[in-house]
Amino acid sequence: MLVLPKYGEAALSDLVAAAMAGLEVESARNLLGLPPARRYVVLLIDGFGWNLLRTYATEAPYLAGLADQSGRPLTAPVPSTTSTSLVSLGTGRPPGEHGVVGYTMLVPGTDHLLNTLRWNTTVEPLVWQPHATLLEQAERAGVAVTSVSPKAFRGSGLTVAGLRGGEFVAADSAGQRIAYTAEASARGQRSLVYLYEGSLDWTGHRDGCHSPAWRHQLAATDAFVARLRAALPADATLLITGDHGMLDVPFDRRVDVDSDPRLRAGVYLVGGDPRLRYLYTEPGATDDVVAAWRERLGPDAVVLTRDEAVTQGWFGPVDERVLPRLGDVVIASLGDVAVECAAEFPMEASLLGWHGSLTADEMLVPLLVAA
Structure with a gap:
C-alpha cells in the first residue's frame, strides 16, 4: 500500500x-x-x-x-x-x-x-x-x-x-x-x-x-x-x-494525540504533518510509544521507529546532522486517516485536504x- x-x-x-x-x-x-x-x-x-x-x-x-x-x-x-x-x-x-x-x-x-x-x-x-x-x-x-x-x-x-x-x-x-x-x-x-x-x-x-x-x-x-x-x-x-x-480526510477519521493519555505517554514533542506524524520521545520510551500507536491505529497506519523508516529508504541516505530532526517514531497514515495535534497545531482541525504520507x-x- x-x-x-x-x-x-x-x-x-x-x-x-x-x-x-x-x-x-x-x-x-x-x-x-x-x-x-x-x-x-x-x-x-x-x-x-x-x-x-x-x-x-x-x-x-x-x-x-x-x-x-x-x-x-x-x-x-x-x-x-x-x-x-x-x-x-x-x-x-x-x-x-x-x-x-x-x-x-x-x-x-x-x-x-x-x-x-x-x-x-x-x-x-x-x-x-x-x-x-x-x-x-x-x-x-x-x-x-x-x-x-x-x-x-x-x-x-x-x-x-x-x-x-x-x-x-x-x-x-x-x-x-x-x-x-x-x-x-x-x-x-x-x-x-x-x-x-x-x-x-x-x-x-x-x-x-x-x-x-x-x-x-x-x-x-x-x-x-x-x-x-x-x-x-x-x-x-x-x-x-x-x-x-x-x-x-473526513473529520471523523482524525486521531488527536491528546485524545488518550496512553497515546501521549512518553512523547514530549509532536512534529511533522497529520499524514506523516513525528513523535519525539522521552529516553527509553520509543518502543512503548510504537506499541501504543500500533494498537490504536491498526491497519490505518504504518508506525515505525526512526531507524526502521531510515532503513526502508523513506528519506534516502540520512546524514548524521539530519538524523535527530526525524521523529523517534514515524506514523505514516493509510487510507483516509490523519493524526492531529490540535493543542499545538489548531489549524489542522479545520482543513479537509491533506498530504504527507506514502x-x-x-x-x-x-x-x-x-x-
Missing part, C-alpha cells in the same frame, strides 16, 4: 538536474530522458497529483492531453509535503541529505520545532541546508536563471534553503506570472526558469480535493498553463510537475512536457 520514493531514478529531485543536462551543463544527469533544449521553464503546481489529474481529466483538457501524449508520474520525497518537496527539487537531493525533512521538525539540542514554511526561529537557512542548489550551479555554468514566485517568498527561509540562485522575480497574479516567466525565459542564450503556482493546494486544503471549488480551480489552472505555454519563446520547453498529491494519491506527481 506504500509508494516508496524513487530517488535517483524517477523522483521530483531528479527533475531540475535533468533540465540542466538538457542545457548541456557539465556533470548534470538527465535521468528522466528530457528532450534537449536551450530554454526550460519548470512549473511547479502545488498540490498537483498524478491520480487527481487522471481522475478529473475532463476538467483539465490541456494538462490531461499532455499526460496522454508523453506524461509520466514521478515520486515526491518523504514526507510528501511542500517544504520537503521544494528543497528536494531545488537541491536535487533526498530529504536525508538536504535536511528539510518535514513541515515541522525538531531543532536538535532544543525542545522546539522549526516551522519550515514560516521559518519562525533563529535557525539560519544556510546552516540548516548547506548544500549548493541546482539553480546556483546552473547560474555558475552561464545559464540565465530566474525564480518567479509570490513576493512573500523573496528571501524567505525556505527560498534561501532550497531555491537560492539566479534572479528572483516577484509575481502575485496569474497575469504577472505568465508575463514575467515569458520575459525571463527569453533571457540569454540558455535559460532556466522556476515558476511556482499555489492556488490549487490552497483550495484543496480548505474545500477538499474532490469539491466543486477544487475542480473549478483545476480548470483555471489548466487555462493558465495553456496560456503560459503560448506566451513562452518557441524554443522553450515547459516542464509541469507538482510537489505532492492530496486526499480528503500513498499513491500523495506520492505520485506528474511530469508533463510541453515542447
